[in-house]
Amino acid sequence: MNISRKQRNLLLYSEIIKEYKWLHKLLLKNETLKLEDVPQEFITDFTYVVPVILKQCGEEWKGDENVVNPVEDLGANRKKCRLCGTPTRYLCYIQNKINGKRINIGRDCAEDFVDLNSLVDGKTKGQLIANAKEVRRFSEINKRFPGLEQTIEAWLHRTEKYDIVLPRKMEEPYNESGEVLRDLYRNYLKGIESEQVIEEIEARISSEKSTIEMFEKYQETNRNTPFIATRKMIHWLKNRADQKTENILRENGKVTFETVSYIWEKEYVDKHISIVKELFLAVGANFLGIDHEIGGYTFQYGRSRVTLYISFKSFFELFGNYVLGEGDRSPAALTINNIIKISQIVNDHNMKIQYLDELKFCLREYGNDIDYEDEDLDSNTIYIWDNEVSKFAKCKLSEIIRLTKGIVMGLPKPTINNIESFVASLAGKRFSREELRDIRDVLSSI
Numbered sequence: 024m025n026i027s028r029k030q031r032n033l034l035l036y037s038e039i040i041k042e043y044k045w046l047h048k049l050l051l052k053n054e055t056l057k058l059e060d061v062p063q064e065f066i067t068d069f070t071y072v073v074p075v076i077l078k079q080c081g082e083e084w085k086g087d088e089n090v091v092n093p094v095e096d097l098g099a100n101r102k103k104c105r106l107c108g109t110p111t112r113y114l115c116y117i118q119n120k121i122n123g124k125r126i127n128i129g130r131d132c133a134e135d136f137v138d139l140n141s142l143v144d145g146k147t148k149g150q151l152i153a154n155a156k157e158v159r160r161f162s163e164i165n166k167r168f169p170g171l172e173q174t175i176e177a178w179l180h181r182t183e184k185y186d187i188v189l190p191r192k193m194e195e196p197y198n199e200s201g202e203v204l205r206d207l208y209r210n211y212l213k214g215i216e217s218e219q220v221i222e223e224i225e226a227r228i229s230s231e232k233s234t235i236e237m238f239e240k241y242q243e244t245n246r247n248t249p250f251i252a253t254r255k256m257i258h259w260l261k262n263r264a265d266q267k268t269e270n271i272l273r274e275n276g277k278v279t280f281e282t283v284s285y286i287w288e289k290e291y292v293d294k295h296i297s298i299v300k301e302l303f304l305a306v307g308a309n310f311l312g313i314d315h316e317i318g319g320y321t322f323q324y325g326r327s328r329v330t331l332y333i334s335f336k337s338f339f340e341l342f343g344n345y346v347l348g349e350g351d352r353s354p355a356a357l358t359i360n361n362i363i364k365i366s367q368i369v370n371d372h373n374m375k376i377q378y379l380d381e382l383k384f385c386l387r388e389y390g391n392d393i394d395y396e397d398e399d400l401d402s403n404t405i406y407i408w409d410n411e412v413s414k415f416a417k418c419k420l421s422e423i424i425r426l427t428k429g430i431v432m433g434l435p436k437p438t439i440n441n442i443e444s445f446v447a448s449l450a451g452k453r454f455s456r457e458e459l460r461d462i463r464d465v466l467s468s469i
């Protein structure tokens with residue numbers, strides 16, 4: 024907080040200064056005022072009350088068209104601007120709305136220092152007098168509670184700042200008390216409440232300290248608590264516009280069976296990796312880790328060397344309750360069949376080739392076959408043997424992968440019968456090996 028020379032001069036011409044003798048005296052002795060020039064006994068008032076006095080002071084003054092269009096051109100016979108002291112040729116005037124005092128200022132000060140909009144559409148004399156009373160009460164209450172306005176402001180936002188989200192029942196009474204305090208304070212300033220509220224304000228403020236201590240202890244105690252609700256989770260849910268989950272999470276202060284299916288925020292996922300790893304190991308899968316780029320867990324199974332992944336979304340929606348240790352509430356049993364059913368192959372060309380090589384090997388044991396070349400993969404195409412007609416049927420690669428994952432992973436399903444009835448259901452022309460070769464020769468010669 025500083026008072027500049029211009030501010031000082033305007034203050035000295037203003038009405039509001041008369042109510043603040045200590046400030047008046049200081050301004051008469053000093054051209055500008057810095058915190059270090061202020062005697063100890065007025066430091067609090069200087070810090071908290073002076074900004075309000077300055078604002079009120081600015082509002083006391085009005086200009087008319089003369090502010091914008093100077094009334095007098097003094098030529099060489101210049102006159103000092105009453106705010107900055109610079110000799111000026113063109114004179115402008117501003118007038119105090121309360122005491123009617125009129126002072127001449129230079130054009131620069133009229134433009135820079137005085138907010139022309141507030142001068143033109145400013146407050147009436149009656150409003151200014153009411154405001155001055157408010158400033159007076161503001162100054163009184165600040166003597167008792169320095170920085171009360173800032174205290175209340177901080178109070179109203181405190182619970183939203185903690186990393187560990189406070190459960191509703193913990194933060195609600197505190198926030199409500201802050202709102203009551205704010206209303207008492209505002210009503211006191213307006214003169215609706217008398218000095219009697221000061222005792223209640225006092226009581227509320229002194230009880231705040233122990234509440235904050237409790238909040239801080241809660242932060243410390245729960246920093247490493249599994250499934251505790253964090254600010255990051257709240258942001259993450261806000262980004263997903265999932266207000267329902269956010270509400271329940273805030274209510275409880277931790278993840279429960281109601282919310283576990285809807286949350287897979289990064290830090291939260293990282294925190295529970297060991298639990299998830301155990302779950303994969305328990306069904307015999309080889310857990311590889313977290314891949315935040317694809318947004319899922321990667322793993323391998325059986326003798327296959329193909330890397331599969333299961334998205335966080337699918338995993339938590341179906342198996343989140345297992346992570347919580349409440350598997351019996353889960354919508355699906357955590358079995359290797361179910362995991363593989365909802366998994367996908369890592370989207371990588373070499374990994375697809377690895378998969379198809381393994382699939383070809385498995386199918387040959389049943390007298391079936393697939394035919395593919397590199398280019399086919401890019402167009403999501405594959406040819407699968409149709410035993411009925413001893414030719415190949417064209418099919419989507421993604422569909423084949425979805426259908427045959429169990430075979431490659433060595434699971435009992437699907438059976439070769441499942442595969443063959445799928446092939447039989449495919450529409451379209453069948454191709455002999457020679458025809459496939461011809462098609463590819465033609466394509467590669469283009």
Ligand SMILES: [Zn+2]
Nearest residue numbers: 104107129132
């Ligand atoms: Zn000036």
